Amino acid sequence: MxxxxxxxxxxxxxxxxxxxxxxxxxxxxxxxxxxxxWLAFRFKLTRGLLLTxxxxxxxxxxxxxxxxxPPLLGISALSDANLTIALTIYAVAIMAxxxxxxxxxxxxxxxxxxxAVGYGSWRLFWAVEFPLAGxxxxxxxxxxxxxxxxxxxxxxxxxxxxxGYLFTNxxxxxxxxEIFAGVVxxxxxxxxxxxxxxxxxxxxxxxxxxxxxxxxxxxxMPLPTVRGAA
Amino acid sequence: MNLFSEAMAWLFAPxxxxxxxxxxxxxxxxxxxxxxxxxxxxxxxxxxxxFIGHTGKGxxxxxxxxxxxxxxxSFGLIxxxxxxxxxxxxxxxxxxxxxxxxxxxxxxxxxxxxEAIDRRVIDSARAVGMTEWQILWKVEIPLGLPLLIxxxxxxxxxxxxxxxxxxxxxxGGLGGYIIAGLALRRFxxxxxxxxxxxALALVLDGLFALIERFxxxxxxxxxxxxxxxxxxxxxxxxxx
Numbered sequence: 001m002x003x004x005x006x007x008x009x010x011x012x013x014x015x016x017x018x019x020x021x022x023x024x025x026x027x028x029x030x031x032x033x034x035x036x037x038w039l040a041f042r043f044k045l046t047r048g049l050l051l052t053x054x055x056x057x058x059x060x061x062x063x064x065x066x067x068x069x070p071p072l073l074g075i076s077a078l079s080d081a082n083l084t085i086a087l088t089i090y091a092v093a094i095m096a097x098x099x100x101x102x103x104x105x106x107x108x109x110x111x112x113x114x115x116a117v118g119y120g121s122w123r124l125f126w127a128v129e130f131p132l133a134g135x136x137x138x139x140x141x142x143x144x145x146x147x148x149x150x151x152x153x154x155x156x157x158x159x160x161x162x163x164g165y166l167f168t169n170x171x172x173x174x175x176x177x178e179i180f181a182g183v184v185x186x187x188x189x190x191x192x193x194x195x196x197x198x199x200x201x202x203x204x205x206x207x208x209x210x211x212x213x214x215x216x217x218x219x220x221m222p223l224p225t226v227r228g229a230a
Numbered sequence: 231m232n233l234f235s236e237a238m239a240w241l242f243a244p245x246x247x248x249x250x251x252x253x254x255x256x257x258x259x260x261x262x263x264x265x266x267x268x269x270x271x272x273x274x275x276x277x278x279x280x281f282i283g284h285t286g287k288g289x290x291x292x293x294x295x296x297x298x299x300x301x302x303x304s305f306g307l308i309x310x311x312x313x314x315x316x317x318x319x320x321x322x323x324x325x326x327x328x329x330x331x332x333x334x335x336x337x338x339x340x341x342x343x344x345e346a347i348d349r350r351v352i353d354s355a356r357a358v359g360m361t362e363w364q365i366l367w368k369v370e371i372p373l374g375l376p377l378l379i380x381x382x383x384x385x386x387x388x389x390x391x392x393x394x395x396x397x398x399x400x401x402g403g404l405g406g407y408i409i410a411g412l413a414l415r416r417f418x419x420x421x422x423x424x425x426x427x428x429a430l431a432l433v434l435d436g437l438f439a440l441i442e443r444f445x446x447x448x449x450x451x452x453x454x455x456x457x458x459x460x461x462x463x464x465x466x467x468x469x470x
Contacts, residue, residue, distance in 0.1 A: 059435045060428050061391030067408055067424035071233040071417070146301050153303040154395065157412065164305065168398070171309040179313060183306040190301035 003177040011166070015185050018162040022149045022189075024084050029091020029144055036092065037099020037137075038125070051097055058093040062086065062154045083155040090151065091144040098140025102133035135208050138201040142194050149190040153182070163189075237421035253426070260403040260430065263393045267325055268386050271332030276378070279340020283374065284366055292341055296334035304331050304392045312399050324396045331392055332385035339381015343374025375445040383438035390431050404430070 004011070040050040060068075065086045070077040073085065106129050114128045130137075156164030163182045170178030202209055240246065246253045282288050308327040315323040347370060355369045397405030407423030410416070 056432065056435070059387050059431045061394045061431055063391070063394045063405060063408055064424035064427040064431075067420045068428070071421060077417070143300070150301055150303045153305050157305075157395075157398065157409070164303070167303070167306045167309045171313065171399070174313060174317075176310065176313045179306055179310045183303060183310060186303045186306065187298070187301045191298075194301075 003175050004181050007178070007181075011163075011181055011185060014161065014163050014165055014182075015189065018149070018152055018186070019189060021080065021083060021152050021155065021160065021162050022087075022145075022193075025087035025091050025148050026141075026145045028084075028088045029095055029148070030141055032088070033092045033095035033099050033140075034130075036096040038103065040096060040100035041103040047100065051100065054093040054096045057089055062090075062151055063157060065089065066154070066158050078159040080160055082158060083152070083160045087148050087151055091148055094144040094147065095137070095140045098143070099133070099137055102136030102140070103129055105136055106132045131205065134201070134205045138197065138205075142197050145193050145197060146190045149193060150186055153186060233417055233421055236418035237425060240418040240422040241426070256402060256404050256406060257426070257430065259401075260390070260393055260405075260427075263324070263328065263396070263401070263403060264386060264389045264434075267328035267332055267389050267393075268336075268382060270325070270329045271336050271385055271389075272382060274329070275333045275336035275381075276340045279337045279378075279381075280344060280366065280371070282337075283341035283344025284362070284370060289341070289345075292337055296338045299331070299334040302331075304388075305395045305398070307331065308392070308396050308399065320399050320401060324393075324399065324401050327396070328389045328392055332389050335385035335388060336378075336381045339378045339384070340374070343377030343381075344370045346377060347373045372447050373450060375447075376442050376450075379438060379442045379445055383435065383442070386434055386438065387431055390427075390434060394427055 036050055036054075039046045041047065066082060067077065069075070069086055070079075070082055075081050075085075110128060110132065111124065114124050119128065152160075152162045153164030153167060155162055156168050163185050166178050166182030166185075170176070170182065241253075279292070282292050304327070307330065308324055311323040311327045312320055315326065351373070352365060352369060355365045360368065393401070393403045394405035394408070397403050397407075397409045400406075404423050404427045408420045408427075411420035411423065
């Protein structure tokens, strides 16, 4: 544990860097997955196509994706952009499905009522469907956020410094405490971000507070992916 | 696109298929690590998941564990276990890491498969005099099989990805080409190997998709057309 005490600065710096790398893919994934999820929900044809594609993208191992993206997009393999794009792809792959499922979970009677009182499709989406789909979308966002934070560490293999630095450095120098500190910090950041997302969800969706909607959101990941590329 | 043709040239070069570093050996290693780990994870997680799903005991713990496990960085876990178990026992350490990473998905697949069953079906089984053991084997397990296969599917894919990372500790497998290529700046080799890894993952995913369809009890498949929006209704009518 001496190592940890002597290197608190390094751990703090890498944690900040880690968070800085994790936030753009999470936000981008969220923004991009809304129109994609809507398309998947709205039309039968695009549903099969988009959700199958999302399922397939998600099966690509991270290291392979980090190698394939640069020549495909013409960027440097050793750039932050490479990692950001790869992680955004995973985030979209997770969230597009949950946005589609979330919109599907909105009671059709509510949708019809909104149409009946004169809501156009744009306002129907933002004022009725999107907020009501919120809890399920949030569940997907939480899964995407946690897995993104954990996947940032793989970036160290292509030279992007994050808490993953503690893994390779600790391994090369044979310091167990260093790797352990890295794993613990990644888990702590993931849990804190997860908690913050729940908190934001409660603030933005006050109607979910009293019902115990938090519980189904904790369902583990296989459930959404199970219905994937099948 | 030039790099892609170089990667193809690397892939199809005759020397790729000879010697100790041959592609088929690396694919074999990759599959060996994956399958053995999935089997061990299944041997541990399926009975546990069935116990949780059948009795309803420990459900909260199972959900918590599988949720929290997602936050653990697999790359860090492998390196940590190698140092803890011993640098001389790298394969053992790697297997422990793979199994640990595979368990949550299989566990979730096993218990959610049982949990997703309509309670009335189980009550009916009990009402016609089935013992708990019969209910488990004749009702719950067959009905829960598609979700269990789904759990095995995610576990397999996650382990395939993690075996790739494990090449960093010199475990072999297809990731070895990428790790070596990174040091040597051999981009054709890295890209060629990455494409093989993607192909491997997609083939495994496709196999599991087939198995999933195959194990779905006929009665269940017939009773859920509303859920399957990806197929056209005409094909369904023909099938029936």
